[in-house]
Amino acid sequence: MKGHVARKRFGQNFLIDQGIIGAIVSAINPARTDTVVEIGPGLGAITIPLLERVDRLHVVEIDRDLIARLKKQHTPERLSIHEGDALAFDFASIGSDLRLVGNLPYNISTPLLFHLASYGQQVRDMHFMLQKEVVERMVAEPGCADYGRLSVMLQYSFWLEWLIDVPPESFDPPPKVDSAVVRLIPKPPEQLNARDPERLSALVQAAFAQRRKMLRNNLKGILDDAGFAALDIAPTLRPEDLPVEDYVRIANYLTN
Ligand code: SAM
Numbered sequence: 514m515k516g517h518v519a520r521k522r523f524g525q526n527f528l529i530d531q532g533i534i535g536a537i538v539s540a541i542n543p544a545r546t547d548t549v550v551e552i553g554p555g556l557g558a559i560t561i562p563l564l565e566r567v568d569r570l571h572v573v574e575i576d577r578d579l580i581a582r583l584k585k586q587h588t589p590e591r592l593s594i595h596e597g598d599a600l601a602f603d604f605a606s607i608g609s610d611l612r613l614v615g616n617l618p619y620n621i622s623t624p625l626l627f628h629l630a631s632y633g634q635q636v637r638d639m640h641f642m643l644q645k646e647v648v649e650r651m652v653a654e655p656g657c658a659d660y661g662r663l664s665v666m667l668q669y670s671f672w673l674e675w676l677i678d679v680p681p682e683s684f685d686p687p688p689k690v691d692s693a694v695v696r697l698i699p700k701p702p703e704q705l706n707a708r709d710p711e712r713l714s715a716l717v718q719a720a721f722a723q724r725r726k727m728l729r730n731n732l733k734g735i736l737d738d739a740g741f742a743a744l745d746i747a748p749t750l751r752p753e754d755l756p757v758e759d760y761v762r763i764a765n766y767l768t769n
Pocket residue numbers: 523524525526527528529552553554555556557558559573574575576579597598599600615616617618619621
């Protein structure tokens with residue numbers, strides 16, 4: 514692998530399938546002046562074709578060896594390298610109207626998605642390669658076994674589109690799981706109806722604490738029977754039965 518040993522702890526599975534790389538870049542279809550930010554450029558599988566399409570590219574990378582390689586290969590005018598952990602990175606420091614892209618390390622993908630959910634106002638869109646099972650959870654509809662906290666919180670903030678299925682052979686080393694590329698487009702503020710987004714987040718976390726239990730149990734001490742009645746929501750439902758709008762209605766009722 515071009516003189517670099519893949520580090521498991523950084524979730525390094527490098528893309529080698531030119532067809533998939535081309536499909537990702539086509540899906541992003543960047544204009545020269547777009548502010549594109551790649552999370553985890555690695556050995557540059559997506560970075561290099563993106564650099565052909567934009568005047569300047571930003572990358573956020575944690576692995577110092579990979580950063581040193583990138584610095585040798587590209588000038589700072591073309592490639593702006595932000596060294597550090599994407600989970601703690603302030604994406605707003607780069608600017609606004611950002612277009613985020615990444616073949617994300619699987620071990621941090623879920624917390625990273627929650628972190629990025631708070632940057633809706635600064636982001637135009639995101640294209641991410643994720644474990645297929647995570648994408649299934651993201652796009653799951655109420656009533657499905659995959660529908661959970663990730664589905665509710667991401668569907669509240671974004672429009673989601675499943676774009677490309679990617680088999681393990683497309684990577685070196687091949688991961689043990691299937692992958693998929695998904696597009697996330699932040700919804701405009703006028704469509705985000707939760708008066709207190711943190712209340713919504715805490716509510717959803719409590720509701721799904723034990724997914725086999727009824728809402729009445731999971732929301733004990735948060736929403737009483739009178740509250741369920743006022744909202745016309747059956748307390749005997751399970752968390753996976755409730756659509757996103759109903760979670761927003763409960764959160765707003767509690768915010769009054
Ligand atoms: N983009 C490259 C590709 O497609 O071949 C590499 C993808 S590899 C799955 C994940 C990349 O994310 C690696 O370069 C890894 O070092 C980097 N990475 C891992 N954890 C990170 C973190 N917390 N913050 C930023 N980058 C991280």
